[in-house]
Amino acid sequence: MNQSIIVVKLGGTDGVDFSAICKDAAELLKQNIQLVLVHGGSAEANSLGEALGAPPKFITSPSGYTSRYTDRKTLEIFVMAVNGKINTLLVEQLQMLGINALGLSGLDGKLMQATRKDSIQSIENGKRKIIRDDYTGKIECVNTELLQTLLAGGYLPVIAPMAVSEKGEALNVDGDRAAAMVSSALKAEALILLTAVPGLI
Amino acid sequence: MNQSIIVVKLGGTDGVDFSAICKDAAELLKQNIQLVLVHGGSAEANSLGEALGAPPKFITSPSGYTSRYTDRKTLEIFVMAVNGKINTLLVEQLQMLGINALGLSGLDGKLMQATRKDSIQSIENGKRKIIRDDYTGKIECVNTELLQTLLAGGYLPVIAPMAVSEKGEALNVDGDRAAAMVSSALKAEALILLTAVPGLI
Numbered sequence: 001m002n003q004s005i006i007v008v009k010l011g012g013t014d015g016v017d018f019s020a021i022c023k024d025a026a027e028l029l030k031q032n033i034q035l036v037l038v039h040g041g042s043a044e045a046n047s048l049g050e051a052l053g054a055p056p057k058f059i060t061s062p063s064g065y066t067s068r069y070t071d072r073k074t075l076e077i078f079v080m081a082v083n084g085k086i087n088t089l090l091v092e093q094l095q096m097l098g099i100n101a102l103g104l105s106g107l108d109g110k111l112m113q114a115t116r117k118d119s120i121q122s123i124e125n126g127k128r129k130i131i132r133d134d135y136t137g138k139i140e141c142v143n144t145e146l147l148q149t150l151l152a153g154g155y156l157p158v159i160a161p162m163a164v165s166e167k168g169e170a171l172n173v174d175g176d177r178a179a180a181m182v183s184s185a186l187k188a189e190a191l192i193l194l195t196a197v198p199g200l201i
Numbered sequence: 202m203n204q205s206i207i208v209v210k211l212g213g214t215d216g217v218d219f220s221a222i223c224k225d226a227a228e229l230l231k232q233n234i235q236l237v238l239v240h241g242g243s244a245e246a247n248s249l250g251e252a253l254g255a256p257p258k259f260i261t262s263p264s265g266y267t268s269r270y271t272d273r274k275t276l277e278i279f280v281m282a283v284n285g286k287i288n289t290l291l292v293e294q295l296q297m298l299g300i301n302a303l304g305l306s307g308l309d310g311k312l313m314q315a316t317r318k319d320s321i322q323s324i325e326n327g328k329r330k331i332i333r334d335d336y337t338g339k340i341e342c343v344n345t346e347l348l349q350t351l352l353a354g355g356y357l358p359v360i361a362p363m364a365v366s367e368k369g370e371a372l373n374v375d376g377d378r379a380a381a382m383v384s385s386a387l388k389a390e391a392l393i394l395l396t397a398v399p400g401l402i
Contacts, residue, residue, distance in 0.1 A: 016276055029372055030216075048281070051253055052252055052253070066376075076290070078280065079251070079285050079286055079289045079290065080281035080285035080286050081281065081285070082285075082286015083284075083285050083289050084280050084284050084286065084289075085277060085280055085281050085285065088280045088284050088285075088306060088308060088363070088371060089277070089280065089371070091308050091309060091371075092308055092365075092369065092370065092371040093301060094369075095308060095311070095365050095369035096370065097369070098369070098371030100311055101308075101309070101310075102305070102309040102310040103306070103308070103309050104303070104304075104306075104309075105289060105304070106216035107292050107296060107302075107304070108292060108302070108303040108304050108305075109301055109302075109303040109351075109354075109356045110296070110301055140335060145354075146354070146356075147369070149350060149354060153310075153346075153347070154311045155347075162289070164293075164296050168290075168293065168295075168296030168297030168298070168299070169293065169296075169297065170289060170293040180358060182385055189273060194363075195362070197275075
């Protein structure tokens, strides 16, 4: 019989209590449920960017949608904050609870492949501008086999919201979509999206 | 017949030309050789620490041996620079060459387990001092099965010099020893240690 799989997305804003979630994860694993965690990291990336003199910038599309402008410098900051600090320290917290966690980003083993637009349009002060150095993407597929191999080996995958482009570039991707795509690829029984709840910590 | 395995250690100081090494890796893979890369990152960790107002500190043991003092703040900087930036951008470079690289630190899946000393002695201004918040360790064993599973799946593991303590803590470890332990665990045909060569870039 296949074990049930649950995918949990941890929000990237301040206020999510990772330690409580890690303890809940330990309880679920005792009930023979397989888990995959997907995390965000926008707050950490913003504060690292500010500390390094590169505060976050945002793009507003002609249709009014606002997203983080990820030029190469911002991408490197995002990598450090999200794939470095948040992912590693989450794996550490889980290891300290006796859970054999394993951190990955979507670049690792092409875990999440995404399309990157060659250029995007932005509206600045009412004027239309073309941006060509934005490293964001939309996840199109997940390496299900890699996740299944890790789950079968008894590991708990902890996934950072980055993907690999067709050319092999690192891309910043939406964490909620990452969690949804992983959940769908694994035919997970449940996808749980946790966002910051004031007062939780 | 088992494929030959080669472990390559890339130095952590400035001046190592990662792009040339990635191209060499692509050539070796064409010859049906399995590869594992282990990298350092001390220069990157130093410069990030300086940018964040936490320059590196060093400890001199009573026997005269000097090592990086890794308190919790330094550990977080090390994690961002080494497991975040260097590991991820190395995986990206390899993916751009069509190599399915997969980045790991020793915390991931308990890839490298190390012992951490409860306290270490340091000599400062001729006086002996006890330090209890140093997150460094000595690697004692490697999760060979995890590496073999990844190699069998066609992935190229890229390993950051961090390990997990018996309690699950993240530890800064020596990259050369990491490479040697991985090489020994995999019964690698060769271990290649590359250090910075002035003029290479």
